[in-house]
Amino acid sequence: xxxxxxxxxxxxxxxxxxxxxxxxxxxxxxxxxxxxxxxxxxxxxxxxxxxxxxxxxxxxxxxxxxxxxxxxxxxxxxxxxxxxxxxxxxxxxxxx
Amino acid sequence: xxxxxxxxxxxxxxxxxxxxxxxxxxxxxxxxxxxxxxxxxxxxxxxxxxxxxxxxxxxxxxxxxxxxxxxxxxxxxxxxxxxxxxxxxxxxxxxxxxxxxxxxxxxxxxxxxxxxxxxxxxxxxxxxxxxxxxxxxxxxxxxxxxxxxxxxxxxxxxxxxxxxxxxxxxxxxxxxxxxxxxxxxxxxxxxxxxxxxxxxxxxxxxxxxxxxxxxxxxxxxxxxxxxxxxxxxxxxxxxxxxxxxxxxxxxxxxxxxxxxxxxxxxxxxxxxxxxxxxxxxxxxxxxxxxxxxxxxxxxxxxxx
Numbered sequence: 001x002x003x004x005x006x007x008x009x010x011x012x013x014x015x016x017x018x019x020x021x022x023x024x025x026x027x028x029x030x031x032x033x034x035x036x037x038x039x040x041x042x043x044x045x046x047x048x049x050x051x052x053x054x055x056x057x058x059x060x061x062x063x064x065x066x067x068x069x070x071x072x073x074x075x076x077x078x079x080x081x082x083x084x085x086x087x088x089x090x091x092x093x094x095x096x
Numbered sequence: 097x098x099x100x101x102x103x104x105x106x107x108x109x110x111x112x113x114x115x116x117x118x119x120x121x122x123x124x125x126x127x128x129x130x131x132x133x134x135x136x137x138x139x140x141x142x143x144x145x146x147x148x149x150x151x152x153x154x155x156x157x158x159x160x161x162x163x164x165x166x167x168x169x170x171x172x173x174x175x176x177x178x179x180x181x182x183x184x185x186x187x188x189x190x191x192x193x194x195x196x197x198x199x200x201x202x203x204x205x206x207x208x209x210x211x212x213x214x215x216x217x218x219x220x221x222x223x224x225x226x227x228x229x230x231x232x233x234x235x236x237x238x239x240x241x242x243x244x245x246x247x248x249x250x251x252x253x254x255x256x257x258x259x260x261x262x263x264x265x266x267x268x269x270x271x272x273x274x275x276x277x278x279x280x281x282x283x284x285x286x287x288x289x290x291x292x293x294x295x296x297x298x299x300x301x302x303x304x305x306x307x308x309x310x311x312x313x314x315x316x317x318x319x320x321x322x323x324x325x326x327x328x329x330x331x332x333x334x335x336x337x338x339x340x341x342x343x344x345x346x347x348x349x350x351x352x353x354x355x356x357x358x359x360x361x362x363x364x365x366x367x368x369x370x371x372x373x374x375x376x377x378x379x380x381x382x383x384x385x386x387x388x389x390x391x392x393x394x395x396x397x398x399x400x
Contacts, residue, residue: 010358013365017372018340024348026361027164034345 003055005092006080008048012088016042023088032086040065041079051092054080103130103138104221110229111139113244113292113303114318115236118145119224122152122209129221133313134229134306146236147205151222154211156198158183164356169227172356178203180356184228186216197228205236230290230307231354238363241370242294244352247271248309249286249302250278251319254398260302260319261392262291263380264350265327272309273384274327281386287314290352293321295367300324300375322396323376330381333388335395343377344368 013024014037021037023045037045040061047060054076061072083089107120108128118141119128128151130138158181164172175181184197196216199208212222234244247264248271263274275288286304288311294301304315326338326346338346347368355361378395382388392398 013362015344015365015369017344017369020341022341022345024365026355026358034348 003053003094005051005053005094006048006057006083007051007090007092008045008083009088009090014042014045021045025086025088035086040067040075044076044079048083048089101132101135103135104128107141108224109139109141109145110134110137110224110233111316112137112229112233112305113237113242113294115147115233115240115242116143116145117147117149117229117232117236119149119151119210119222121222122150123220125220126151126153126217127221128224130224133308134225136314137306137316139316146240147208147232149199149208149210149232151210151212153214153217153220156183156195156211156213158195158198166354170231170354175200182228182231182356184231199228199232205232205239208232226307230305230352233305234352234354235356235360237292237294238355238360238367240294241296241363241367242292243347243364243367243371244305245291245293245347246289246350246352247291247293247324248275248288249291249304249319250275250283251286251302251317252278252283258317258319259322259396259398260286261396262293262302262321262324263327264324264347269327270329270382270384271327272311274382274388275311277384277386277388281389283389284315284317285311285313286317286319287311292318293324293347293367293371294318295370295374298370298374300371321375322398323378323392324371325378325380325392325395328379328381329384331383332381333383333391334381335378335391336381337395338377338379340372340377343372347372 011026015022021042025033057076058073109118158173162171173181179201182199183195185193186196187193196213199210201208249262251260289309290305290307292303300321302321303318306314
C-alpha cells in the first residue's frame with residue numbers, strides 16, 4: 001500500500017501577525033500570492049517542516065486539539081488538498 | 097538648487113535609501129551616463145559602495161535555462177561561483193527579444209560584472225537607469241532592512257523635525273494626486289511611484305527614488321515616517337486605522353520583489369512585519385482636495 005508523505009516547500013513563508021496566520025508565496029505569480037490559515041492549519045503547517053503522512057497529521061491533531069478522529073481526518077484532507085492546489089507541498093510516495 | 101540634466105563620467109555612485117552602488121567602466125573609453133532624475137541620486141565616491149558594478153561592452157549570452165522568468169524584461173540564470181546571473185532583454189520586433197545586458201553577481205551582491213550590448217551604449221556611454229538600477233537596489237535594500245514599495249511619499253518639517261507620509265494603493269487610487277496636493281501646499285516630494293521604506297532600531301524611514309510616474313523627479317532624502325496610508329477615493333475625508341495583519345497584506349502585494357534567493361524574500365517579509373508593527377497605518381478615504389492634508393496630519397499625530 002502506498003503511503004504518500006508530504007512536506008512544506010520553500011516557496012512559501014509563514015508569519016503570525018496580529019493574530020492572523022498568513023502564508024505568503026515567494027513568487028508573485030503564484031496561484032495564491034497570500035492566504036490566511038486557521039490556528040489548527042497553522043499548527044499543521046509547522047508540523048509539515050518534516051515529512052508527514054495524512055494519518056500522522058491526523059494523529060497529531062487528535063493528540064493536541066479537541067477534535068475527534070473523523071473531524072481531524074477531514075480537516076487534514078482538506079488542508080493537504082488546499083496546499084497541493086497552490087503548490088505549497090512536496091510529495092513523496094512510499095510503500096506502507 | 098539646479099540639477100544637471102545628465103552626468104557622464106568613467107565611474108558614478110548612486111545612493112538610494114542608504115544603499116550605494118558604484119558603476120565603473122572596465123574599459124578606458126567607456127563612460128557611465130546618468131540621466132535625470134537619477135542625477136539627483138549621484139553621490140560622492142568617497143564612501144564605500146555596497147556593490148561595485150564593472151561595466152564593459154560585449155555580447156550578452158546568459159545561457160539556455162533561466163532559473164526564474166519575471167514575465168517582464170529580466171530573467172535570472174545560474175551564475176558563477178554560487179552567484180546569480182541577471183539578464184535584461186529588449187524587444188527587437190515580431191515578438192522576439194534579445195539580451196541587452198548580463199550581470200554576473202557575487203553571492204553577497206558586493207560585486208557584479210556587467211556585459212552590455214553595444215547598441216545599448218551608444219557612443220560608448222552606458223546609460224545608468226531603470227531597470228538595472230532598481231533590480232540591484234531592491235535586492236541590496238532587502239538585505240539591509242528596507243523594501244521598495246509602489247507608493248508615493250511626501251515630507252514636511254514640524255516642531256520635532258521632518259516627517260514623511262507614505263501613500264500606497266492600486267493603480268489610479270490617487271498616489272500622484274496626493275503628491276500634487278502636497279506639493280502645492282509646500283510639502284517636499286520624495287517620490288510619486290516608488291518609495292523605499294526602511295526600519296532601523298524600530299524606527300521607520302521613507303526615502304525617495306528616481307523611479308517615477310508622471311512627476312518625473314524624486315528626492316534622495318531619508319525621512320522618519322509619521323504614517324502610511326492606503327488610499328481609497330471617497331466622497332469624504334477620513335482615516336481608519338488598519339490592523340497590522342491587514343497593513344502587512346496590503347504592503348506585501350505592493351512591494352517590488354525581484355529577488356533571487358529565499359533569504360531575500362524572507363528579509364522582505366521580516367522588514368514589512370517590523371514596519372507594520374512600528375508605523376501608524378490607516379486606510380485614507382479622501383476627496384481630491386487640499387483638505388485631505390488635515391486628515392493626514394490628524395491621524396499621524398502631527399503637531400504642524
